[in-house]
Amino acid sequence: MVGHLRNVHLTEFKGYDGGVQFRRRKTGVNADNLSVQLDHGSGGRATHELVEQVFARAFNNRFLREMNDSALVDIRGGHVAMTTDSYVVDPVIFPGGDIGSLAVHGTINDLCMRGARPMYLTVGFILEEGLLFETLLHIVESMATAAREANVLIVAGDTKVVPKGKADKIFINTAGIGIVPDGINVTGHNARPGDAVLINGTIGDHGMAILCKREGLAFENEILSDSSSLNGLIRELLEACPHIGVLRDPTRGGVATALNEIARQSHVGIRLYEESLPIRDDVAGACELLGLDPLYVANEGKVLVCLPQAAEQEALEVMRRHPLGRAACRIGEVVADEPGRVFMQTHIGGLRLVDMLRGEQLPRIC
Numbered sequence: 001m002v003g004h005l006r007n008v009h010l011t012e013f014k015g016y017d018g019g020v021q022f023r024r025r026k027t028g029v030n031a032d033n034l035s036v037q038l039d040h041g042s043g044g045r046a047t048h049e050l051v052e053q054v055f056a057r058a059f060n061n062r063f064l065r066e067m068n069d070s071a072l073v074d075i076r077g078g079h080v081a082m083t084t085d086s087y088v089v090d091p092v093i094f095p096g097g098d099i100g101s102l103a104v105h106g107t108i109n110d111l112c113m114r115g116a117r118p119m120y121l122t123v124g125f126i127l128e129e130g131l132l133f134e135t136l137l138h139i140v141e142s143m144a145t146a147a148r149e150a151n152v153l154i155v156a157g158d159t160k161v162v163p164k165g166k167a168d169k170i171f172i173n174t175a176g177i178g179i180v181p182d183g184i185n186v187t188g189h190n191a192r193p194g195d196a197v198l199i200n201g202t203i204g205d206h207g208m209a210i211l212c213k214r215e216g217l218a219f220e221n222e223i224l225s226d227s228s229s230l231n232g233l234i235r236e237l238l239e240a241c242p243h244i245g246v247l248r249d250p251t252r253g254g255v256a257t258a259l260n261e262i263a264r265q266s267h268v269g270i271r272l273y274e275e276s277l278p279i280r281d282d283v284a285g286a287c288e289l290l291g292l293d294p295l296y297v298a299n300e301g302k303v304l305v306c307l308p309q310a311a312e313q314e315a316l317e318v319m320r321r322h323p324l325g326r327a328a329c330r331i332g333e334v335v336a337d338e339p340g341r342v343f344m345q346t347h348i349g350g351l352r353l354v355d356m357l358r359g360e361q362l363p364r365i366c
Helices: 002-007 045-058 099-112 133-150 205-215 231-240 254-266 281-290 309-321
Strands: 008-016 020-026 078-087 117-128 153-162 170-181 196-199 246-248 269-273 304-307 329-335 342-345 351-353
Touching (some): 045 153, 099 117, 099 133, 099 170, 117 231, 133 153, 133 170, 196 309, 205 281, 246 254, 254 304, 254 329, 254 342, 304 309, 309 329
Parallel strands (some): 117 153, 269 342
Antiparallel strands (some): 078 170, 117 170, 196 304, 196 329, 246 304, 269 329, 342 351
16 A cells, blocks of 8 residues: 555545555656645545545544444443543654654553543544655554554544645644443542552653654663553553552653642642652753753653552552563652642752643653
């Protein structure tokens, strides 16, 4: 199919049985510079060809094959969780991922933070005129792989094309739906004094991977994004510890901002321990070089967990058995003092206020 895109204009949809059949005709497209054109957003023949050749082929499932205006899906077994998000990351391909896999991972993880088991996604694309099909195919195939690995289906979508200069290559909007099993009640309002605060791994990897790529910074070891779907880890964690009160993914604004949100929602204080924060040496070094605080740098494969201390050890053991939780650790605790605020006990024993992010520390990272 990629070869067809490089050499022909595909004009007639003949059938769909796991693949797309087309009648071909020659075009004058430069095979070395095939790109999205405004006609691909017209709603006419070119739009249908783009959908059929690229999106329907990559996300192939019975819901998409119906080619209706919406998907009719089955939802049973608990409360329904829904979410939506938009992705404008720059660069669109970065060490450890790309905007496509990031969009799938991020939407799935938002559902997981309410204890839901993700099932279905929708996706909307804003494409800039001139976007290379090579780049688009890379992103779409990456999305398909991410969805398949997480066992979710992309069941509906939309595509728009805007003139060159009116967007930056590609923007993606997603929506997700999942089921929260009976007995699970996960919300930012459930943190209680005495709870332990856990995280499943190192802090700041995604944001620094993006920034280093964008700015052309090179280190001895390339910093990779932690972008990943957490639904497998969260499912195992909730099965072992169903009384977890809070799950939160520290994306934009980082760990510091996410914990401040929890503290305000639950009207509690949160105390961090600087010596317990898991930060890679290369990430810490890059942050120091650029004058950034790792606590405010985005993550895309991390989860903050607040749960009773009695369940802490079991939760850590479950996380450490999973590939995405091998570096899981306790980083703090929930306290009754200073409700709505987060403090960090420093290496020298003092306390430092860790406020919510003000301004934009790192633009366009998710």
